[in-house]
Amino acid sequence: MRGLLTSAIAGTACFAAIDAPAWSQAGPAAEAASEAETRNGLSVFSKAYFDQFSPVTALDMVQRIPGFSVSNGDTSRRGLGDSFGNVLINGSRPSNKSLSLDTLLQRIPTGDVERLELIQEAQPEYNMRGHARLVNIILAPGAGNSGSWDARLLHSAAGRLGPRAILAYATVQGPVELTFGLDASSSGNRVRRRRSLRDAGGALLEIQRDNDQRQYREAIPTVSLNWRIDDRSSLRVDLQGNVWDWHRSQTSFIDEPAGTGVAPLRYEQNETSNHGHSYQGMVTYGRDLNDAVSIQTMGLVNREMWDDGPEAYETYDPVAGYLGAIIVSATGETEETAFRQTLAWTANARHTFEFGGEMALNARDTGLELFEDDGTLVTEIILPVANTRVEETRGEIFANHTWTVSDRLSIESGLRYEFSEIVQSGDFEQSRSFAYPKPSVTMNWRQDDQNRVRVTASRDVDQLDFGKFASAIDIADNNATIGNPDYVPQRTWTLEAEWERRFGEDGSVSLQVGHDWIEDLDGWVPVVTTDGVFDAPGNIGDGTNLRVTANLTTPLDGIGLSNAVIDVFAEWYNTRVEDPLTGEDTPFSGTREWELGLDFRQTFPAHQLAWGWDYHWVTDGEVFRAQERRLHGNTDGDLDLYVETTRWGGVTTRLGVDGVLNNGDDRERVFFAGSRAAGVVDAIEHRNENTGATWYLRVRGTF
Secondary structure, eight states: OHHHHHHHHHHHHHHHHTTHHHHTTSHHHHHTGGGEEEETTEEEEEGGGGGGGOOSBHHHHHTTSTTOOOOOOOTTSSSSTTOOOSEEETTBOOOOSSSOHHHHHHTSBGGGEEEEEEEOSOBTTBOOTTOSOEEEEEEOTTOOSEEEEEEEEEEOTTSOEEEEEEEEEEEEETTEEEEEEEEEEEEEEEEEEEEEEEETTOOEEEEEEEEEEEEEEEEEEEEEEEEOOSSSEEEEEEEEEEEEEEEEEEEEEEEEEETTEEEEEEEEEEEEEEEEEEEEEEEEEEEESSSSEEEEEEEEEEEEEEEEEEEEEEEEETTTEEEEEEEEEEEEEEEEEEEEEEEEEEOSSSEEEEEEEEEEEEEEEEEEEEEEEOSSOEEEEOOTTOSEEEEEEEEEEEEEEEEEOSSSEEEEEEEEEEEEEEEEEESSOEEEEEEEEEEEEEEEEESSSSEEEEEEEEEEEOOOOGGGGSOEEETTTTEEEOOOTTOOOOEEEEEEEEEEEEETTTEEEEEEEEEEEEESOEEEEEEEETTEEEEEEEEOOOEEEEEEEEEEEEEOGGGTOTTEEEEEEEEEEEEEEEOTTTOOEEOOTTOBSEEEEEEEEEEEGGGTEEEEEEEEEEOOEEEEOSSEEEEEEOTTOEEEEEEEEOOSTTSEEEEEEEOTTOOOEEEEEEEESSOGGGOOEEEEEEEEEEOOOEEEEEEEEEO
């Protein structure tokens, strides 16, 4: 079924791409011809262009720009240098690590938007910051004193109801705008798992059935202040909090073969709880010193704390009763404080420069306790590197240059030099220093208003994941990971080329080809201790990644579907690294060779109705560890359906179902007797995990 469905949908999408420029003269594109205009690398979309999509907020509008996807930058990295998004508001970046673009854009009602601009190449007044495209939201004069709301009710396959409410309101008092927001939700679902364990010869050893009940609650309040101090300076302050509580109750029944049927072997039970909170604050001050020079100062404070457990994984015999338990407790705290200073200089109409530096102090405390209860005595199990603190002092200096060579050609170049010192204390004590240059150059060439080419060469250095410095344990999978204080950052040289063609008013197609040369690839390395062989995160050698990405947005009037648009995303990866255990070339652990995404929407303006679906599918992926190999399957992919209307009360009402084809995710674990390199299979486990389909009712509006 998976192959037939994928082939059918992909075939429809490919057929839609044929003669797409001719189609763009029909349907909504023709009607909106006066609502979108492309010139000199800038596409302007008037507010009327988006009427066919019935948008409620600016986020709805941005998501319907052909060939564009919202990106927050890499906010998972420490510091501020990689966390700049690809959306501007009135020419300035509103997003930062304190607030996501989705949160900010959901706050802006469509009534406050005048038009949107798609910036497709580097221009002197805009810093692309590594993004291929930017969207600039131009607000209408007098915008503000308005709000938006979003109410949702989810119904899971387990029969549970989960409400969610999002509320935002902005008020303007002279040069000061204050925005308040709240996102609160409660959800619960059930995960069903079916496992089988067989020996190397295929004989069935065990059958396991899991019933995993979950409950999650979260509240995220936000406050923002935007103050236009005078004509040359501004101040922005963003604050966000987060409080969450997560609970799981799992029961497992394990049976063994008995004659023509099965017999109870054991019973397992687990109660898991996790709670925590975080807060973030960011201040951004900007000032134009004169018409050519401006400065920007940014400061960030981020703190997060969480507590897991104690979690008891209890085992019972069908006759004898309680056999024992493994008890796990974990705590953690992260700290991030960053300061960034930049100076931008427009030397002339063709050359702009940016200089600056950044300092950051980061830390993570990790605590892990493991106990064994045999029914009589509780004994602590000692894991290496279980309780540790990692502190990092990190700095960066940078210089960027944008050169507008001609009306059709521009070149962006930059050099970042990063240096850091990492100190680890607790169960393991060590201090290390790193320093890496990170150059980059991008050429943008516009053949005409429809076709453009972008070529990039760059070097990137991953940040060390502090979580990999400490040990972790997964009782459900009977797997322990040893912390590795000695692994080093993965470094990547990238050469990438992209061609994009825009057709009509709402059509776009792009093809991107990239090649990565990776040094010290992140992976899993074996660690031998007196207690056995364990996995640890580590560097497994050098690897390569050849990737091809295609995107298509096109109307479907050519096949008789009026007012319909489909977005197609397809990506292929060819990754190779020498397996440190077997010496054979293998794919990177966890990568998927193929990925496909489809997003379809059709509107019926006369009836104020719309319907749509989206589909996501990936091929199987492998994970290679010291004593096992895992194969992850995606079964039939993820299909979501919805229908919505704007005819009641001036609000947008949507009824939808997620996970229509949810037959679960498959996983196979092949266990080896000793090292995986020896190739001696000990046992094979198969698992299917399924949450079922989720229905929802969503109502959104503005005030």
